Amino acid sequence: MDEIKAKKMTAEQFGLLVKSWNEYNSAAATLKEIMGGTANMVGEFSEILMAEFYEAKKLTASTISADLQCANGTTIQVKSRMVDRGKTTTQLGIIRHWDFDLLVVVLFYKDGSIFKVLEMKQKDAERYAKWNEYQSGYVITTTKEFLNSLCAKDLTNDVIKMIRLRKKDG
Numbered sequence: 001m002d003e004i005k006a007k008k009m010t011a012e013q014f015g016l017l018v019k020s021w022n023e024y025n026s027a028a029a030t031l032k033e034i035m036g037g038t039a040n041m042v043g044e045f046s047e048i049l050m051a052e053f054y055e056a057k058k059l060t061a062s063t064i065s066a067d068l069q070c071a072n073g074t075t076i077q078v079k080s081r082m083v084d085r086g087k088t089t090t091q092l093g094i095i096r097h098w099d100f101d102l103l104v105v106v107l108f109y110k111d112g113s114i115f116k117v118l119e120m121k122q123k124d125a126e127r128y129a130k131w132n133e134y135q136s137g138y139v140i141t142t143t144k145e146f147l148n149s150l151c152a153k154d155l156t157n158d159v160i161k162m163i164r165l166r167k168k169d170g
Helices: 011-035 041-054 122-128 156-169
Strands: 075-083 102-109 114-121 129-132 137-140 152-154
Touching: 011 041, 041 075, 041 102, 041 156, 102 122, 114 122, 114 156, 122 129, 122 137
Parallel strands: 075 102
Antiparallel strands: 102 114, 114 152, 129 137
16 A cells, blocks of 8 residues: 655745634634624624614524514525635525515625625525425525526625725724
8 A cells, every 4th residue: 555645834834824723713713702602603794794784683593584673674584605706506504484574695705705695585585495304494505596586686786885884984
């Protein structure tokens, strides 16, 4: 049997790896503290981002169907994922209850920049959902058909604009 030899990092590469690892964990700990100690940072950040965008109240984690509620009573389920620039098809988190008014999907590139933000009425979103026996719920896949749906309102530019404006104010 051929011996497998591990490629050894240079001291510089290893130093950069350790430094980056420490910076990553420090930033992750800070984010968790700011966002309330959640382990799902992408989801939590998306919910906070959309709460700011809609000027909505973030609902408690025990709320089964929705993540946000607007002043007019509209309820919003937020689903988010990180995607690669060349591969934007991904499965969103499981949906077990359809008792919300709007589905908002937030997709980020791996560098944290926004790829796409879509808003869709619950009844339209339900058309794209497929039953997943293993997870006992429905899954939506971000196919080209879904991302370009005429049922969806593309909020990408509006959300990016809000972020820019809010950063200037702060």
